[in-house]
Amino acid sequence: MTSTASQPTDAAPSVPEHMSNLKVRASDRPWDQLTTAEKLEQVWADPPGVIGWFKALQNDRIGVRIMSTAFLFFVAGGINALLMRVQLAEAESTFLTAQRYNELFTMHGSTMMYLFAVPMMEGFAILILPLILGNREMPFPRLGVFSWFTFLLGGLLFYSSFIAGAVPDTGWFAYAPLSGPEYSPGIAMDYWLLALGVAEVAAIAAGVEIILAILRMRAPGMSLSRMPIYAWAMLVMAFSILFAFTPLIVGSLLLELDRRIGTQFFNPQAGGSPVLWQHIFWIFGHPEVYLQFIPATGIVSMVVPIFSRRSLAGYTWVVIALVATGFLSFGLWVHHMFTVGLPQISMTFFAAAGMMIGIPAGIQIFAWITTIFTGRPVFKVPFLFVIGFLITFVLGGITGIMVSAVPFDWQVHDSYFVVAHFHYVLIGGVTFPIFAGIYHWAPKFTGRLLDERLGKLHFWLYFIGFNVAFFPMHISGFLGMPRRVYTYQEEMGLDIYNLISTIGAFVLALGVAVFISNWFYSRRNGRPAGDNPWNGDTLEWATTSPPANYGFARLPIVHSRYPLWEQVSSSGEVDIFEEDHEPGDTTNTERLLQAMSEWPLRWRAALITGAVDGEPVEIFRVSGPSIWPAVAGVALVTVFGSEVFALHWLTILGLLVFAAALVGWHWPNQLPYTDEEREFEEKYNIPVRPNGSLTIGRWGMALAILLLGIALSSFLFSYFYIRLENPIWPPENLPLPELVRPAIATALMLLAGAVTWWSVNNVHKGNLGRMRLGLMLVFLLGAGALGIMIWEYLQLPFTWQLNAYASIFWAIGGYMLLLLLVALGMNLFVQVWAWQGLYTELDNAAVQNSALFVYGVIAFWIISFGILYLAPRFT
Amino acid sequence: MTTTSADANDRAKRALVLSVLIGPLGWGVFFLVGYLIAEAACQTRILHNSVAGLNLVVVVVLGLALLALLVTGGGAIWNYRRWRERAWNGIRGDRKTEDLATFFALVSMALNVLFALAIVLTALGMLFLEPCQWT
Structure with missing residues (x-):
């Protein structure tokens, strides 16, 4: 069958009966009386009950848990910000003490950078990647469970510092020697290092899972050149996580060792260097910004074509831009250290890279603008958030290029101009796409559309509130307002700008409150979404809303970048089950996938495909529910948490439980390799691995x-x-x-x-x-x-x-x-x-x-x- | 597919992926090694003689930049030829493989050009600045 339509039509192509996934509940009927779909549903279901809740590992459940947890931390971080804005609304305010203000900006920055943006993006990926890629699960679902428990408990441990009265107060960057044993005695900094350290482990665990899902678990035919841009963005993000978070964990370990056992890494009197901490931190810290922004652009590249009703302009160039951004982001770390005192030759490396990164960002922006201008845009809420993103991110990007010029950076360093810049990048460049993504994909997973009027109210409050809050900071920064200082004198003339910023911050918060109301309202009262409410082009829209436990009963075949738009038969039906050939033929891949929809039905089978060409390579058993990942997560957080209080016996106990949990987690659960497996292998010429891939x-x-x-x-x-x-x-x-x-x-x-x-x-x-x-x-x-x-x-x-x-x-x-x-x-x-x-x-x-x-x-x-x-x- | 042709196919796919990495890695090696040489030279006062009016550390880093440019520039030309052959002369053989090869050739070529530009931009500044002046 050949692709006939290069662009989508206004009306969604009809979906044939055999393509729909049947949503069934666990049945009391004997196994033999169940239909194939019911058997699949049961095989892929999470176990019931309280213990089952701890064992549950389905990607949509874990994805939602991670996203919900990240959103709760977003609200907590936002409350910290509002308190700071109240303090700064007038000159010489006594609403907060200097110490409390230091604590709040530390908690705000750390929450948003470690506990919100990256986990939110990873949760998104775990939730939607298997459907977008046309497979049934993530490759290591137990790793997802471990990641969520570790993230949740690590975040709660971090926030328990409020209860302990030992709140970290050295900023989200924790510069040495301020964060070292001499200037930060007590346990506040140990909270920062250990609680966030364990949350970073969670991020890496999820990153590994995302890389493997994208590279080895795509639908047959989905070569890298046909992969949705979102998957490209998540791939770049996940690799960046490995390369960025790992140095931070090592740096945190070194700082903790300085604090606890008297090592001298950051002590200049003993041959160490506080600047070493800055290097290690920013090797993480600068890519951290991009590993939030890159997946956000992935979301934008999915939303723009659908709501512009045409394919993405410059697909290949957007891929080039994503890969280039991923690499260049690691050549920017000293960009944050221009005022530290460095040789001029060293700074040229980083100034050049800082300016270069504007090119791939520009490529993407022009690709989106071209798509919108040559399309027929539909201004639904997801698209409004994308427009908001484009406006705010361009402004943040321009000021980013400005601060990459060393002399300019010297002038505005540590001023509110920089605060304005990075909030335009991080709120404009990250949270607008996140909301766009939630409005876009929520109907797929809840089965209901979010309310459009409330959504528009949310958008306008958020957009106006954001700009009112952060645009004046450019001016107050130029006028000399320093960041991280809890007050300012009346004669500085900064009152009006700060008051406007505070009003804007509350309007923005009101927007978030409207979103929360919309979410709960629409879960009950929202319009049923149907399978493909936006006439989407990618594979997730070919399943029911919400999808069945197994995602796809019969895995799709891809021979286009826009399968639901372009893999359309002459009768107008979407056909994602046939390869691109003349009618009447049946290929081995088609026969294999047909057979796989009916066998095996007693174990959780998924398909491995080639990393480059997406050709079938292996059928394997995805691991099933287990209590051990949750136990491992709890034990690991116990190890880190007990060290905050120097309870070494508890640390040892936690380590023992962690080791035992790892053994339990990987304990072989062998299935016999029967004649059925052997026959299937021979018939379809593919290895079958019932005991893991x-x-x-x-x-x-x-x-x-x-x-x-x-x-x-x-x-x-x-x-x-x-x-x-x-x-x-x-x-x-x-x-x-x-x-x-x-x-x-x-x-x-x-x-x-x-x-x-x-x-x-x-x-x-x-x-x-x-x-x-x-x-x-x-x-x-x-x-x-x-x-x-x-x-x-x-x-x-x-x-x-x-x-x-x-x-x-x-x-x-x-x-x-x-x-x-x-x-x-x-x-x-x-x-x-x-x-x-x-x-x-x-x-x-x-x-x-x-x-x-x-x-x-x-x-x-x-x-x-x-x-x-x-x-x-x-x- | 026989084992030999399957192996050749695997090798071809690996080459596609590796070609994408030429540009970023060429720049990455120049960036890290160049930065470390510059830092070490300015901290320890080695490489401080002048050659043709240029500080020796600048000469060394520029030499490194030239090497990196040869790699990324060579990568760009090689991939441009691969891309032109496929994109302009029409698709031959297995369509899926050819599509993939065209895609990778374009991606690799563009990345090589982009990172060559990054190397040039970095090197240019060195011609005008006092390398080891601490600011």
Whole structure:
């Protein structure tokens, strides 16, 4: 069948009966009497009851939970902002004390940056990606559950600082030395570091899941060149999360170690540097802005074509812009440090990158404007929010280019001009698209449209309130109003601008209140949405509203960027089940997907496709409901939370429970590999993996190794930075590190790598005895290396408290020993299962994944060994 | 599909993805290495001699910029040729693969040009500023 329509028609093409998903409730009828759709519904359903609530892992449920939690934090952060605006409404106000004001701007910034925008975007992705991509679930649904519990409890832990009377007060950036042990004694900063640290783990967990879903779980035929822009944006965002959040976690760890056990990373009197904190923080902090903005543009690129009733102008150029923005955003961090005191040559790198990033942003804006001007726009509420976004973001973008010029930045640094700039970018560039997305997709998941009149009221209050609140800040900033100061003198002449800003902030808040009312009103009284209320073009609109538990019974086939607009038969029906060929033929993919809609019905089957071309690769069992991800989330937050109060016994208990939960989480739940699976494989020429995907497992492990590598890079960056701060290395006449013991440990590690390779080779040949022997040898070699290195560290002539060199030496060594310990733990569990006969020649994903981890650890070990032990001998 | 042609197909797909990364990685390596050299030189007072009126640290970083430009510029030309061959000479062979190849050629070419521009913009400033003057 060929694509006939290049543009959508006004009337939605009719949807054939067989395409609709049947929404059914769990039935009491015997299994044999259920229809195929009912069986699928039951297989994919979450368990009932209270315990079932903790086990539930369906992507739409988890997505909604994450988004709701993020929205609650948005409201909390907004209340903080309103209190600050009341304080600033008049000169020399005594509504808040200086201390309370410091606490509120810290909580406001931290909430919005860590607990609202990124989780909201990730929740969105978990909610809608499987449908947009034309698959049934996310690849690691349990990881989504873990992410939500960790995020929720981490956020609550952060806000419990109000109850403890120890509210963080050093800003959302927590600059050292203000945040260090000398100037911030007490536990307030520990709340900031540990509670937000655990929430960052949640963000990374969700990021991993999003990457794998986009790269390996798309509908057949959905090559990267046909992938919806939203998926491209989420892919860039998710990779950015890995590269941005990991350094922050490492930086937070170093600062916490300075505070708790007396390391010297940020203490200049002992060879450390407070500027190191700024580098690490902004390596995270600047991309953080873009990893909120990029998914927001993804939403805009989905809404604009639908409400302009034409395809997106310059699809390929928008993809180019997204990828370029993702990379360039990591070349901007010193943009925030122009006033720190840097050589001019250093600043040219960042000023140039700051100006360059205007080009991809401009490409996207022109693509949207072209689409709108050449389309036939329909001014519904989602589209109004997009228009609001375009206006406000362009203003924020222009001031962004202004502050990328170093001399201008020196003039306005730390003034309200910068506050105006980043609120235009973050509220204009992020929250407007979020609301557009909610109005756009809510009908798909609730089955009801949000009320249009209330929506328009929401938009106008929000748009007017926002501009009234933040535009005057440009002027007050130029007039010299400093940010992060709790009051100002009357003679400065700033009263009127601040009063206007405060009025605007309350109008904006009223807009949010109208949205909340609209949400609850429309959930009961909203008009039924139907399957495709906006005549959308992407696959989510081909399912029922709300969708069935399984999403798609029969997975769609894609041969267009706009499948519901362009995959239309001559009779006007949408056809997303056939490839692009002459009528009468049936391809293997079509037969496979037809068969997959009827089999298997006893386990949760999803399809893996090629990362580039979207061709079917593997059918695998998606993991089912389990209590362990929730337990792991609670335990991890307990570990971090107990450290706030230095309850080390609780930390150890939490760690033990966390480790046990991980084991429970991954405990094999083997299904027999029966004749049915074998026949299906042979008939459709595709591997069937009822015990988990080899592909997804391998990619997941590769991402885990990438994460650990980014963490190691952050440690090594700190090492080299401290090295530059100390002309003599090692400082204070310390001897060069001892070589013999680390060299022996390295040799053992290399040997362990070789034996691992031998062991994996044997499992491929079906020689399971040799595989088990190999695993045992690897454990012994690794344990030997671990023992030698512990001995080596016990013999060191200095502790971590001596100076910054000693601190980073211990930190990198400790990190490597931790990785080795994890590798040994993993090996041990694989061995236990191997001796129980769990693995076969065909079914041995855990063996291969643990081997991959061993290789990663060995590579990191060699790099660390070279830098810690060999390099000082040559410099 | 035989194993050999499947392997060749996999290699071709990997090449598509890798071609996208040439520009960003060329710029990324220049950016990080150049910045580290500049920071180290200005902190430790190494590379402070002059060559043809230019500070040695500037010469080194400009040399690095030239190398990076060769990579990104070369990547841009190579991808432009791939794109032109497909987009102007019509689609040959399997339509799906060809579509993908055209798409990646255009994406790679544009990214190479964009990051080459970023390198030029960074290098230009160095010709006019006193490199290790602390501000």
